[in-house]
Amino acid sequence: MTPDPYEARLVARFRDGDVRALETLFDRYADRALGLAVRLTETREDAEEVAQEAFVRAFRHARTLEGTPTGGFGPWLFAIVRNLAADKRRQLRLPTLSLSAPGAEHLAEDGPTPAEEVLRRAERAALLSALDGLPEEWKTVLTLCDLLDVPHAEAAQVLGRSPAAAKSLHYRARRALRDAYAQTWGEEP
Amino acid sequence: MTCHEMRDLMGPYVDDDLPIETRRRVEAHLLVCRDCAWESQTLHIARQHLRENLGEVVASDAFRARTLGRLLSDNPHVSEPEAPAVDPAQYRLPIRM
Known part of the structure; x- marks a missing residue:
């Protein structure tokens, strides 16, 4: 590239x-x-x-x-x-x-209601937990492509793969995150 | 379009990375296939939740200052670029009072 x-x-x-x-x-x-x-x-x-x-x-x-x-x-x-x-x-x-990743402690003063905030925190905890359970390579591709907007071609270089392989990995990782998230969310009390 | 073909296109579709014509074919399939529509929607939702909940990490001023300080000490060859020499005559207007 x-x-x-x-x-x-x-x-x-x-x-x-x-x-x-x-x-x-x-x-x-x-x-x-x-x-x-x-x-x-x-x-x-x-x-x-x-x-x-x-x-x-x-x-x-x-x-x-x-x-x-x-x-x-x-x-x-x-x-x-x-x-x-x-x-x-x-x-x-x-x-x-960890489930106490940065950002969760900062609440905007005119932000969501306490109930919304509880829901948001639970959602965030479930997402973090789901992400935590994924293999490192999947977590890396999700972070690069979905959170940091790094193009697949550049993510491929970071991962030492071809762009096509990085795209395929990204898709598999997203599916795995969705399934793990659904499972974790379903387990929340 | 079949569900098997959709498998390869689902990722690029969720990323909005398909040519218009292929995108139309995908969307036509999604209208008639509940399984693929579910797959597409849940992947969209997973991506959206990921971005909304974990998307933003901002480097603090302290981290920036600390790291820049270390970079400057590790790269002693860098310095402020020298301002180009200015000849005051270049700003003189060609008019006589």
């Missing part, structure tokens, strides 16, 4: 020493890299550690290699996030995700 020309220019400018190119690349990917790390690790703290280390390694790679990272900066960065998250899980010997 050909990297985005604007991004390729940013990488070249970063390599030439332009701090603004570094900041722009970081801004483009900060939320998404952290978003992927949050879904693949146990705590927000672990996710931030993984995302930060992934950025450091991705920029080192961009600085030292000739040419743009193959296929673009984003897929490279996401692949590093994925690998580091797997290392983190191995260290902790824990499955991925």
Whole structure:
């Protein structure tokens, strides 16, 4: 896949020493890299550690290699996030995700009623539980494609598969999530 | 269109990633096949719930500052780009008072 020309220019400018190119690349990917790390690790703290280390390694790679990272900066960065998250899980010997993932504690003041909020939390807990039970590769493709809007071609690079295989994997993962979600939701008291 | 053909098209259909003509054929099939219609609707719902409930992770200012600080110290070759030298004469208007 050909990297985005604007991004390729940013990488070249970063390599030439332009701090603004570094900041722009970081801004483009900060939320998404952290978003992927949050879904693949146990705590927000672990996710931030993984995302930060992934950025450091991705920029080192961009600085030292000739040419743009193959296929673009984003897929490279996401692949590093994925690998580091797997290392983190191995260290902790824990499955991925907790039910107290970030965001659940922040309630808007003029938001839903308490009953709606209870329902939303239960729904969220059921979804997290369903996602938690999926194989890591399925969770990764769902996070990349459904939550972070990463195109299949780029997700394929992160997963080390062809775009067609990534699409097929995405479909199977979504079906599995639906079935697990329905099962978990059905088990809620 | 058969249910077997639909199997390959369901994912792209849910992602709104089909050419118009194929999409029309898929939708014609969904009107007459309850199983495929159920499959399509539940996949749409699963995707929608996923996005609504888990979709947004925002990097905090503290994370941004910490990570940028580390990136800057790890990449000492980067610096502010130098402003181009400006010749004041280029801004002089070609008129005489």
